[in-house]
Amino acid sequence: MDADILVVGAGIHGAAVAHAAARDGYRVRVVEQYARPAEGTSSRSSKLIHGGLRYLESGQLRLVRECLREQRALLRERPALVKLVPFYLPVYRHTSRPAWKIAVGLWLYRLLGGHRFRRIPAREWATLDGLDTRELRAVFRYFDAQTDDRALTAAVLADARALGAVVAFDTRLEGIECNAARCRVYCHGPAGTEVLTAACVVNAAGPWVNRVLARVTPRPAMREIELVQGTHIIVPGALTRGIYYLEAPQDRRAVFAMPWKGRTLIGTTETPYQGDPAEVHPLAEEQAYLLAVYNRYFQRGLEQADIEDAFAGLRVLPAGEGSAFSRPRETILHRDDTVPRVLSIYGGKLTSHAHTARQVMKRLAPVLTRG
Numbered sequence: 001m002d003a004d005i006l007v008v009g010a011g012i013h014g015a016a017v018a019h020a021a022a023r024d025g026y027r028v029r030v031v032e033q034y035a036r037p038a039e040g041t042s043s044r045s046s047k048l049i050h051g052g053l054r055y056l057e058s059g060q061l062r063l064v065r066e067c068l069r070e071q072r073a074l075l076r077e078r079p080a081l082v083k084l085v086p087f088y089l090p091v092y093r094h095t096s097r098p099a100w101k102i103a104v105g106l107w108l109y110r111l112l113g114g115h116r117f118r119r120i121p122a123r124e125w126a127t128l129d130g131l132d133t134r135e136l137r138a139v140f141r142y143f144d145a146q147t148d149d150r151a152l153t154a155a156v157l158a159d160a161r162a163l164g165a166v167v168a169f170d171t172r173l174e175g176i177e178c179n180a181a182r183c184r185v186y187c188h189g190p191a192g193t194e195v196l197t198a199a200c201v202v203n204a205a206g207p208w209v210n211r212v213l214a215r216v217t218p219r220p221a222m223r224e225i226e227l228v229q230g231t232h233i234i235v236p237g238a239l240t241r242g243i244y245y246l247e248a249p250q251d252r253r254a255v256f257a258m259p260w261k262g263r264t265l266i267g268t269t270e271t272p273y274q275g276d277p278a279e280v281h282p283l284a285e286e287q288a289y290l291l292a293v294y295n296r297y298f299q300r301g302l303e304q305a306d307i308e309d310a311f312a313g314l315r316v317l318p319a320g321e322g323s324a325f326s327r328p329r330e331t332i333l334h335r336d337d338t339v340p341r342v343l344s345i346y347g348g349k350l351t352s353h354a355h356t357a358r359q360v361m362k363r364l365a366p367v368l369t370r371g
């Protein structure tokens with residue numbers, strides 16, 4: 001057998017599973033279709049390591065507590081890459097949540113493991129990066145963490161490699177055939193097609209998850225999913241105080257404006273996506289939407305031509321009713337009993353990658369045999 005575990009994808013989940021498995025002493029191989037880690041969703045996120053304050057409104061307390069616990073661990077274990085940052089949450093006459101409701105939410109967030117918060121006195125509002133103070137009722141400051149998603153993924157993968165995981169870039173998974181004893185995995189890389197054998201396969205292909213499952217024989221059942229595109233734009237000028245948590249006037253969604261490498265990163269959107277995940281790209285209307293939110297609160301009158309860069313990533317959400325914004329964001333580990341040697345990761349968060357990897361290892365225990 002070439003490996004105990006073959007991982008498809010070198011995004012944050014593939015890297016985290018490779019790390020957890022190598023740490024547990026398993027022989028691990030990772031195949032990634034692109035030339036470096038994090039070329040998929042894991043470099044196109046909002047770059048927040050957060051509990052998800054807004055998930056409190058939909059009652060996802062377990063998710064919030066789990067993410068806050070993972071955030072504390074990452075702040076401790078990867079201090080160079082994960083940093084605590086102040087978040088400013090302004091309340092206006094026209095925004096939908098009153099100040100008391102936000103204060104209650106922040107108390108609950110604190111109780112679930114979040115950091116301290118306070119109400120910023122009106123005399124300090126003028127120091128908030130030019131935030132519009134007309135009809136401003138209150139501003140809350142709390143703390144969450146920010147990272148560089150690509151660098152974090154590369155660091156986790158480097159740790160996996162240091163523990164013996166073998167990573168093949170520019171190598172595309174073409175097919176998987178499983179029987180009761182093992183899986184044969186067909187990959188196409190720079191040296192042509194290679195056939196590997198592994199005790200099990202972890203499908204960490206992000207938005208490609210069902211495309212990978214469709215290449216498994218015998219064909220396992222798949223989860224029905226929707227891909228939802230999230231775009232970010234980058235505009236000139238850095239925010240000096242921290243991250244601003246804004247309410248989009250158009251549809252009341254949360255939009256963040258963040259300092260990012262000397263500029264301002266603004267995101268995100270939720271646009272249903274069909275098609276090849278490799279071809280996702282920011283749409284003009286998404287960029288206009290984000291610019292309008294930013295201009296509404298910072299009055300800078302920026303135009304489309306001021307956008308220096310933009311990128312889009314794909315969320316993997318369970319198919320269902322209602323807006324993407326209100327859909328559950330729990331990570332799903334999926335295995336069909338007809339092919340118990342293949343485990344797929346649907347959805348997930350940068351924040352909880354290590355927790356997800358630990359769960360994957362638990363689920364794989366019955367089919368793993370040490371080499």
Ligand SMILES: Cc1cc2nc3c(=O)[nH]c(=O)nc-3n(C[C@H](O)[C@H](O)[C@H](O)COP(=O)(O)OP(=O)(O)OC[C@H]3O[C@@H](n4cnc5c(N)ncnc54)[C@H](O)[C@@H]3O)c2cc1C
Nearest residue numbers: 009011012013033040041042046048173206230348350351
């Ligand atoms: C817009 C947006 C904002 C987000 N913001 C946050 C945030 O602020 N905080 C947070 O915690 N989470 C956030 N998330 C969630 C988080 O970014 C994702 O859950 C995470 O990055 C998914 O990682 P992944 O490894 O599952 O997928 P990906 O990063 O997409 O990795 C999958 C990999 O599999 C590879 N692959 C696919 N098919 C094959 C094949 N056949 N052969 C070989 N390789 C293959 C791909 O090339 C890719 O590299 C956000 C998500 C989106 C979309």
